[in-house]
Amino acid sequence: MLGMRGRPVSQPQFLTALNPEARIPATHPLRAIKKFCDEALKRLSPLFEELYADGGRASIPPEQLLKARVLMALYSVRSERRFCDQLQWNILWMWFLDREVEEGSWNHSVFAKNSERVLSREVAVLFFRAVYDQSREAGWASDDHFSADGTLIEAWASMKSFVRKDGADAAKVDKGKDDDPGNPTISFKGETRRNDTHQSTSDPDSVLYRKGPGKEARLAYGFHALMENRNGLLAEFDVHNPIEVSEPAMALRQLQARAEDCGHTPRTAAADKGYHTKAFVKQCRDMGVRPHVAQIEKRRVKGLDGRTTRSPGYKTSQRIRKQIEERFGWMKVVGGLRRTMHRGSDKVAAWGSFIASACNLVLMSRLALAPPSSG
Numbered sequence: 001m002l003g004m005r006g007r008p009v010s011q012p013q014f015l016t017a018l019n020p021e022a023r024i025p026a027t028h029p030l031r032a033i034k035k036f037c038d039e040a041l042k043r044l045s046p047l048f049e050e051l052y053a054d055g056g057r058a059s060i061p062p063e064q065l066l067k068a069r070v071l072m073a074l075y076s077v078r079s080e081r082r083f084c085d086q087l088q089w090n091i092l093w094m095w096f097l098d099r100e101v102e103e104g105s106w107n108h109s110v111f112a113k114n115s116e117r118v119l120s121r122e123v124a125v126l127f128f129r130a131v132y133d134q135s136r137e138a139g140w141a142s143d144d145h146f147s148a149d150g151t152l153i154e155a156w157a158s159m160k161s162f163v164r165k166d167g168a169d170a171a172k173v174d175k176g177k178d179d180d181p182g183n184p185t186i187s188f189k190g191e192t193r194r195n196d197t198h199q200s201t202s203d204p205d206s207v208l209y210r211k212g213p214g215k216e217a218r219l220a221y222g223f224h225a226l227m228e229n230r231n232g233l234l235a236e237f238d239v240h241n242p243i244e245v246s247e248p249a250m251a252l253r254q255l256q257a258r259a260e261d262c263g264h265t266p267r268t269a270a271a272d273k274g275y276h277t278k279a280f281v282k283q284c285r286d287m288g289v290r291p292h293v294a295q296i297e298k299r300r301v302k303g304l305d306g307r308t309t310r311s312p313g314y315k316t317s318q319r320i321r322k323q324i325e326e327r328f329g330w331m332k333v334v335g336g337l338r339r340t341m342h343r344g345s346d347k348v349a350a351w352g353s354f355i356a357s358a359c360n361l362v363l364m365s366r367l368a369l370a371p372p373s374s375g
Helices: 029-043 047-051 064-073 078-088 092-094 108-118 121-139 168-172 249-261 277-289 313-322 323-333 345-369
Strands: 144-152 162-164 198-200 206-207 218-228 234-242 267-272 290-294
Touching: 029 047, 029 064, 029 092, 029 121, 029 218, 029 345, 064 078, 064 108, 064 162, 078 092, 078 108, 121 234, 121 345, 144 249, 144 277, 144 313, 144 323, 162 168, 168 323, 206 323, 218 249, 234 249, 234 345, 249 267, 267 313, 277 290, 323 345
Parallel strands: 144 267, 267 290
Antiparallel strands: 144 218, 162 198, 206 218, 218 234
16 A cells, blocks of 8 residues: 655756746746836946946846845845855846846856946936836825935944044054954043044944934944835935934935925925924925924924924824834845945945835835725
8 A cells, every 4th residue: 555655756867947937926026026127227228338348358237236236135145255155046036137047156256346337326326216216107106295214324344443543543552462463452441532533444434423312322324214105115315424414404405306306395294303403394394395293392393383283194294204214124134234234435325225225126016016906
């Protein structure tokens, strides 16, 4: 009597036909994401023609380089080496990149070197805008109601690298404890380190900053975003120096950018208590934007009173604005933006733009796969 136990069958040694297109489920989220990516890259094709020379040896297609960055954000891949290692056996990724299975993966050093051409702030921002424009064309994004907020991105630099600009820290090396010349022991006890007198030797663009009272000061970049309130898509994204430009000032810049892009001024701007200042409320009013800002108790600001806070729209804005924290959480935990892998404001901004684009693509894929509403 034969048993019901299945028996493993060894893999055949001869060649077999494989159609990746048939292997990917029709409802797989990457199908919608790939469609949006391909459309965005199609719009950027003229820019790619300018970046590459007419002659010479063919390089990795820029479309594949940019889509690889999207995959790295979607699947929390922290390095080019790890991505290239996984690409060797991941048929789903090869299908997404429009790469033949027989081609295999790239050498990680070649991949990283080719990425330098397209991993620029200009290309990343244009890709981000090309993705977001598709959400507007589909009717998923609002041009009237927005939420603003900021956070910090930890720099790829240690506190030990934050030394005096005049080089006086070199005399503080404790030679008695210096058991590693490449990583000497330095005592900063009793010394006040400030951005006007100190600078990181690893990442000079980063600044020593803390988000609020009681928070730990660390080397970081400011990260500010503007989210539309219809479906929570990121409409604007910027990496900035949080000391030189405050979060309310960044929000005003982004609102102005939205007004120029949409052709009309946004109607409302929601934000937390950090934006409850006279300057921000006044400038919003001057622009024609109603400031739906969370109020600090007992602080009176002209332009934000009961006529605004008692309206149904204000309550709706205060409820929706919290979604921007969810976007920050996704970008930091899944996208790996809690601590940047790159150094320099331009590269950090470029990588951040790709992660923000990936965040929008995830939301857009859900909207594309959602069943149609009943009207």
